[in-house]
Amino acid sequence: MxxxxxxxxxxxxxxxxxxxxxxxxxxxxxxxxxxxxxVLYSAHAKVVGARTGHVEGDDLKVGLTMSKALGGTGDKGKTNPEELFAAGYGACFQSAMNASAASLGIRMPTTPEDSIVENTVHLVGDMKNLDMGIRVDMKIKIRGLDKADIDKVVEKAKEVCPYSRATRGNVTTNIAVEQM
Structure with a gap:
């Protein structure tokens, strides 16, 4: 003892x-x-019918489809959870970049086309055994900033973005940065 x-x-x-x-x-x-x-803001969504149903939110109504890659029909004009996650994470990260730049005294481009975040969300694993996860490949393109400033902004955004914080340690996010 x-x-x-x-x-x-x-x-x-x-x-x-x-x-x-x-x-x-x-x-x-x-x-x-x-x-x-x-609580700063709350978003609500109701899902009916899983991957082949629809989503309703306060300001959202969108149909869902099972992607062809997963054996579904991949209906045009409808979306899926991975695409919704890619959009949400990208928009949140870009907002975090803007806030981070301001806190660092770095001026981000003023036109939307000069700062772009493209996300690809991969559903990975084994469907048969229900052992799945996601991986994110994020491509950041910015015009008008030097590489050192872009890197500073991205590093700070990784620390403050709520999606980055929520996924840290559980979702691999690969970030590639390029100047336009």
Whole structure:
């Protein structure tokens, strides 16, 4: 049996160890995905019919289709969860880039066509055994900034983008940057 002296240091550290494993705090970084974080905005979506149904939200109504690659019909004018995730992550990351640039004193291009984020979301794994995940390939193109400034903006955006924070450690996101 361990002596009381040997156990006391671990006992003093236990709350911090358990908190970090629960996603509450790690290396001085605050996690905002807890019930106690202030809510800035809430989005709601109702899905009916899974991958071949439809999605309804406060400002959204879109049909869903199973992609041809997964054995579905891939109906034109409809979408799928991976495409929706790619769009959401891309828009969020680009907004995080704009906010990050401003905080770094870097001026982003003012025309939308001069800053582009393209995401490809890959459904990966084994459908037969229901062992699947996603991987994201993100391509960032910016006109009018030098490579060093683009890299600074992207690095900071990775730290502040809610999608990047939510997927960190669970979804591989490969980011390629190019000047236009």
């Amino acid at each position: 361990a002596s009381l002296r040997a156990v006391q240091p671990l006992a003093r550290r236990a709350p911090a160890l358990f908190a970090s494993r629960a996603g509450i705090q790690s290396a001085g970084r605050r996690f905002l995905n807890t019930d106690s974080a202030p």
